[in-house]
Amino acid sequence: MGETIQSVERAAAILRLLASGPRQLGVAELARALGLPKGTLHGILRTLVRVGFVEQDPATGKYRLGATLLHLGSSYLDVNELRTRAINWADALAGRSRESAWIGTLHEGHVLVIHHVFRPDDSMQTLQVGTYLPTHASALGKVLLAYDPYGETLVPLQPHTKNTIADPGLLETELELVRTRGWAAEMEELTEGEVAIAAPIKDSRGIVVGAIGIRGAVERLAPEGVLHMEFVSYVRDAARAITRDLAR
Amino acid sequence: MGETIQSVERAAAILRLLASGPRQLGVAELARALGLPKGTLHGILRTLVRVGFVEQDPATGKYRLGATLLHLGSSYLDVNELRTRAINWADALAGRSRESAWIGTLHEGHVLVIHHVFRPDDSMQTLQVGTYLPTHASALGKVLLAYDPYGETLVPLQPHTKNTIADPGLLETELELVRTRGWAAEMEELTEGEVAIAAPIKDSRGIVVGAIGIRGAVERLAPEGVLHMEFVSYVRDAARAITRDLAR
DNA sequence: ACCGCGCGTTCGGCAATACCGAACCGCACT
DNA sequence: AGTGCGGTTCGGTATTGCCGAACGCGCGGT
Structure with missing residues (x-):
């Protein structure tokens, strides 16, 4: 270079x-x-x-x-092909699950949020597009790390709640689980009371280029600490649909 | 320089x-x-x-x-003081009027949207933060032009609908009206079927630094072409509240 | 009232810097 | 095969933008 x-x-x-x-x-x-x-x-x-x-x-x-810079940043969203293709599916995912839907990509060791659909019937939320989520404490991040071809350099695992996975070894076994299951969960590891689910989006060559997921209150998504599997299938369906769309 | x-x-x-x-x-x-x-x-x-x-x-x-650039752009939103102060008022305005609320600033001859609250109970909208609106064909833009201390260089007045004010003279009388009334309306001048209202936000020295307004279907805001004045007062109240807040 | 520190800004000389144009390589279309 | 158009490389040159010291200002301590 x-x-x-x-x-x-x-x-x-x-x-x-x-x-x-x-x-x-x-x-x-x-x-x-x-x-x-x-x-x-x-x-x-x-x-x-x-x-x-x-x-x-x-x-x-x-x-x-x-x-x-604000204008340039929003122009980036128009250029980003993943986002353009995925927008409609994210809307559908939010509608079906009645939770907020998120799309993210790996960027400089963080999850960059490139799309965010509010939870239906709850408009008093602030939009998170352009912000970073931690890779080790978000469902999107776990998916992206698990399928990262470059083995991203891990930044120090900062704890956010008492559930945050702060140990590199534990995180690696968690990522192994994500790879075998094909989806990731995050149970109050970033914010108390909030739970998230995510699945990988692949491009035409099978490389993971992003992740899509939902996020919401633990009472709705995982009452008594047990994930409702229907939400998992909503997310995986959306991820597969986008992947298929990108292959076209 | x-x-x-x-x-x-x-x-x-x-x-x-x-x-x-x-x-x-x-x-x-x-x-x-x-x-x-x-x-x-x-x-x-x-x-x-x-x-x-x-x-x-x-x-x-x-x-x-x-x-x-997406990340830098979203960081700008954190820095922008007008937006930080105005967010809560925009939420309240959207809630009261049950329409989408917008905040914009003058930037390079356009209205730069720095905040956007979706219409309650209608989440299937795309966020417009970071995009440009035309100054002559939006309520926000008319307010900003009317109170612009520098007499912004007018870009060619591109027509968007049959109602768009495309004549510089007509626009000037419209701006005069805005100055005397203290608020601006836009009646299907940008998009067929949509109407908008806006009012100026001033800083502690009385200089207009932005505008806030709402936007929605003509049937709701101005049935039979006549604006419901209650919406105007919602908008003006919000603008005054933010102005007061900035003076503090 | 004064002094001194820290701030943002200006300026001009020096040499390192980043321009420039021509040459290179691969591809696609003719 | 050929030709034109992509993106890329390279090295000489003089232009460019770095640098450090000096300036003016406002503030706070004395």
């Missing part, structure tokens, strides 16, 4: 840093974080402001992400 | 071009569009691929937007 352009890489690093927290960052902070002189950073920031990728708070002088 | 960094500006231009249509673009196409040598573009593209802003189709070699 060849060389890359320094200033563009640095610009990307700045954007990632600005996106890493809701806080606005100043030139000095960025300079310290990236180990670069202030003047250098200022030049890149000035350019990023001009193209709308970054905005500067007129009061404090600090920098934050710009609105153009 | 000082100089800007060439390569970063070019990288941004590439991203904008890739976002302008759902089609994937090749090096040669980009080179022609931007008037740059192929080699130069390839270098920038290679870098953009490395940082995840762009993906390359392994089959065709063509380029498309990358998943990292």
Whole structure:
């Protein structure tokens, strides 16, 4: 692989840093974080402001992400073929299961949510498209890890609830189970009271390119801790349908 | 204003071009569009691929937007203060009016949708956050134009339906009306059968920083072509509440 | 009231940097 | 086979954007 352009890489690093927290960052902070002189950073920031990728708070002088990025991000959704093909099936899945439906892909060690259908008759939810879920503590993530051809580098297994699988060995046996069953469950391992189910979506060559699943209250999906298998078949049906659609 | 960094500006231009249509673009196409040598573009593209802003189709070699941008875009939503403050009020507005609620800002001659609450009891809608609405053919846009301190350069007034205001003079009198009334309506000017209402959101200095509104079927919001004024007050109440909130 | 620190910003010289154009390779269509 | 069009590579060149020091400002401690 060849060389890359320094200033563009640095610009990307700045954007990632600005996106890493809701806080606005100043030139000095960025300079310290990236180990670069202030003047250098200022030049890149000035350019990023001009193209709308970054905005500067007129009061404090600090920098934050710009609105153009929101538009670029939503344009990505139009381009993404998996999402385009899967949208209708996700709607159907949400309708049948009466729970929220989710589609995700593996991205930089996280599950990137590329589609999210709200639970029917419950509109007071915030949309999660574009956010990350942890791979080890979500059903989507387990599916994606289990079928990951590259054996993704595991980030530290951060615990979220008392049920989170935080031990690498345990996670590996769980992934083995996912591979043999062909679907994954997550029982209050990310949020207390919430349960999720997911299954893999494959492309025409049989490679797993994403996962689809549902997520909802434990009382509905798994009363007394036992999953209702009908939900599992809803999810697997949807996953198979999309896979078939992609093969066409 | 000082100089800007060439390569970063070019990288941004590439991203904008890739976002302008759902089609994937090749090096040669980009080179022609931007008037740059192929080699130069390839270098920038290679870098953009490395940082995840762009993906390359392994089959065709063509380029498309990358998943990292989706994540950056959603991070913008966390940073955006207007949206953070307005979310709850938008939920309330959607609940009271039983229609979909929208929040938008002026951005590069368009209305950028920064929040969107689905109509209650109707989840089969696609989320429009991050997309553009035309300024002259949407209620949000009319509000933003009417109160725009910079007198935004008007893009050509493209007609969408037979009701679209396509004449600059007529639009100006309409904006005058918006300024005197303090709110805007849009009667099937963007989509047949749909009507919208919007009102301005101001910051602590009284400058309009966004607009909030609702949108729905003409039968419900304006039967026989006459707006139900209760909807107007819902919208204006929400706008005033957010304005008050921002002043705090 | 003052001083000093930290901030964002400016500037100009230097050399490293990233442009550029021509050549390369593979594919598809003629 | 040939030809044109894709994406990619490469090395010389001078343009480019880095860098570090200096500036102006606002704030908080003294």
